[in-house]
Amino acid sequence: MAKKNKEPKKITKKLLNKYRLVILNEDTFEERISFKLNRLNVFVMVTITAIVLISGTTFLIAFTPLREYIPGYSSTSLNLKATKIAATTDSLESIININQKYYKSIKKVLTGDVKTVEFDIDSAIQSQKLNPEEVDLTPSEDDIQLREEVSKEDKYSLFESEKSNSGFSLFPPVKGNITSGYNVNEKHYGIDVAVPKETPVKAASSGTVIFAEWTAETGHVIILKHNNNLLTVYKHNASLSKQQGEQVKAGEVIALAGSTGELSTGPHLHFELWRDGYPTNPTNFIDFEQ
Known part of the structure; x- marks a missing residue:
């Protein structure tokens, strides 16, 4: 002792x-x-x-702003400027391509290959200035009839029905009240689910991240590609925890909900479900209510 x-x-x-x-x-x-x-x-x-x-x-x-010099950190203003620069670059590339086609047409006239200029530069420039919102996307009668026939074939196809039912299950990305539903006529191709800020957003199914960037209108956006030609879209997030090219599992946290982007009016998740290139009502497959 x-x-x-x-x-x-x-x-x-x-x-x-x-x-x-x-x-x-x-x-x-x-x-x-x-x-x-x-x-x-x-x-x-x-x-x-x-x-x-x-x-x-x-x-x-x-x-402090010093964090912007550290790899992995970025500011919202820099992301917005980068988006605007990318859009400007894309428009300049389009104008350059139009001018090159016009010069080739003039060259053919000067060399005697053709007698008149085949390329109308005024129409080409005007087409670049076309506002997509002014384009009438209303389907024609023939288009509507074709879609009805295809939907009936899919509905009564035993093989297609069994294929869609096997291995096709979705996990609710968040739980909350639906404040805005799916409406094709208003071009609202998803649903809005009200949730508290920084609520974890989970992957609806296993897949690959094909897009994880900032957009001016919808803020932080992440898009996942799944089996069965499915795409799920998550918009207005406060931050993203996955990058493009990463593999995710069903139920894995991929972002935190927020209210980013010009079109957002409060903390919520805008969720879209696309199959074979067409939007689908997510509530047909997922129960979002608490």
């Missing part, structure tokens, strides 16, 4: 033993500065210094 009591006393004594740190002039050996230290004081000072350095570095990364 005596030996056991002596060991803690020796450790305590070593920690509290006093030492003097003296800084001398090398030429004259004159004492300049001296400090009284012990092992405990040195340990405390080193620990406090490490905590201060770590806290300061964390503050600089989290709350």
Whole structure:
């Protein structure tokens, strides 16, 4: 018992033993500065210094623009500028292609291959300025009849029915109240589910991330490609936790819900389900209600 009591006393004594740190002039050996230290004081000072350095570095990364220089961090303004630059570049490429086609037509006239310019540059430029919202996408009578025939064939096809029922199950990405339903006439090809901000958004099924970027209108968007020619779209997220090309499993968290983008009016998830290139009402396959 005596030996056991002596060991803690020796450790305590070593920690509290006093030492003097003296800084001398090398030429004259004159004492300049001296400090009284012990092992405990040195340990405390080193620990406090490490905590201060770590806290300061964390503050600089989290709350200052310096984080934009660290790989993996980016600001919303930079993403928006990058999107605008990409759109401008795309329009400039279109104009360059139009001019090149026009010059080739003029060259054929000058070399005598043709007598008149076959390429109408004014019509080509006007087509580039066409507003997609002004285009009438109303299906014709023939188109409607064809769609009805195809839907009937799919409905009464035993092989297609069994194929769609096997291996086709979806996981609810979030649980909440549906504030806006699926409406093709209003071009609302999904549903809006109201959820608290930063609610985890989960993958509806296993698949591959084919798009994970920022858009001006719908904020942070992530799109997954699944089996059976399925696509699921998740819009207005506060942040994304997956990148393009990554594999995800059903129920795995891929984003945090938010209210990003110009078209968002509050925290919610806009969810779309596409099959064979056509939008589908997600509520036919998923129960979103709590």
